[in-house]
Amino acid sequence: MAHASNIVLCAGPDAPHALDNVPLQPRNGALDARCPICRGHGQWNAQIDLVTFRCIRELCDHCHGYGWVETGSDPVAVPDIVMAPEGYPKWIVRYLDAATVPGG
Numbered sequence: 036m037a038h039a040s041n042i043v044l045c046a047g048p049d050a051p052h053a054l055d056n057v058p059l060q061p062r063n064g065a066l067d068a069r070c071p072i073c074r075g076h077g078q079w080n081a082q083i084d085l086v087t088f089r090c091i092r093e094l095c096d097h098c099h100g101y102g103w104v105e106t107g108s109d110p111v112a113v114p115d116i117v118m119a120p121e122g123y124p125k126w127i128v129r130y131l132d133a134a135t136v137p138g139g
């Protein structure tokens with residue numbers, strides 16, 4: 036049985052309803068300031084149904100979904116995928132200077 040829906044497309048984090056039901060990301064102590072793009076949420080609704088509140092979310096490219104950014108010169112952990120010697124993809128954490136972080 037179909038249900039009623041009112042789907043809204045959000046063009047970015049500044050769109051109305053873009054941050055509905057999106058919690059603020061907790062600060063873990065490693066990063067200094069809230070992201071200026073997503074304002075600490077790390078993601079926003081790209082599409083949301085205002086009746087059921089089902090949504091499709093998009094990660095912030097500036098803070099990589101953390102919601103916080105480094106303002107100093109400390110290294111920043113960035114997730115990455117590399118090919119393991121055995122031939123399968125493997126998640127790693129790469130540490131980069133704050134000035135060289137992609138999107139930062």
